[in-house]
Ligand code: FES
């Protein structure tokens with residue numbers, strides 16, 4: 001059980017909060033790269049309770065700055081995007097990709113340049129990789145090293161990012177991504193369906209067969225690996241090894257070859273979260289419109305769960321379908337909609353002092369402890385956890401596999417397994 005003060009500490013991410021200050025120190029996805037066209041419409045992005053616009057300048061670079069014009073706060077989502085900058089439609093002030101005011105045509109000519117230089121503009125560094133525009137919103141003058149996860153180095157057609165938007169706090173989003181036990185229950189209808197069988201292949205049987213796997217941990221400098229171990233016959237075990245790169249990313253175990261999924265839970269504000277599902281394949285281009293092919297989305301990659309419903313209509317739960325054998329009754333779109341429905345059903349910020357945790361919640365407990373230690377450490381000493389120059393982000397890969405029982409899953413290399421499967 002968690003006390004109310006710790007719950008506040010972990011969940012509040014607005015300006016001036018300890019968790020907000022810590023989380024801003026990591027590079028985060030802001031929007032899809034494909035959303036921004038050179039000289040095209042600026043994209044509104046809300047992150048950590050603040051409003052921004054992202055835009056692609058004439059020369060292709062991406063700027064990310066406050067949505068409110070530094071002059072009198074007109075929205076720069078309305079701005080003209082031309083000649084390598086955003087020009088506010090209200091009085092014509094112009095801002096560059098670097099976040100400088102480069103023209104203030106309402107000022108007398110002789111002091112215009114000096115005046116423009118004095119305008120304070122809030123903007124943040126960006127980086128494009130893995131089909132995403134990433135942004136660093138932290139306090140350091142030099143951004144930290146970019147986490148070069150393997151999907152961030154792939155060609156464009158090997159990666160497809162989809163953004164879900166949920167009406168809950170970021171930690172609820174993260175905890176759902178960490179919780180492997182629920183798969184056997186919440187997603188059982190999908191696991192049994194043709195879609196699930198196609199997607200998860202023989203994993204479905206393991207997950208359906210045993211709702212109480214043994215969880216084992218392997219601490220890593222970026223977070224931890226979690227093995228969900230189930231028995232397979234007399235002599236073999238089956239491990240689903242999740243990789244958790246705190247504070248945002250959970251790599252979902254998949255077969256050694258084929259499409260993989262990594263998810264992350266990025267705060268939009270205290271009660272709204274972008275839950276990114278990033279599909280990628282290290283060997284081959286993904287089939288176009290992967291989520292569409294599995295019927296898993298609304299058709300909008302920037303809000304793939306737009307049609308999921310809400311608390312008022314119980315997320316379109318279908319009682320008849322439940323009578324007919326569907327576990328959750330949330331039938332339309334696959335696992336993510338089921339996840340999002342239960343996350344939202346807890347309320348915007350779940351009161352963790354009201355929980356009663358069991359053995360299956362070890363990973364949740366563990367992650368909370370690590371985050372609490374990290375936020376206290378960052379607040380008290382300024383030192384950032386889960387970061388560092390020696391972390392091998394590109395070497396993070398989550399796989400599931402069967403192995404001889406006497407072996408240790410921690411010693412089995414995910415990258416070797418892929419070669420063995422070729
Ligand atoms: S409000 Fe933007 S230029 Fe005046």
Ligand SMILES: [Fe+2]
Nearest residue numbers: 183187335339
């Ligand atoms: Fe789930």
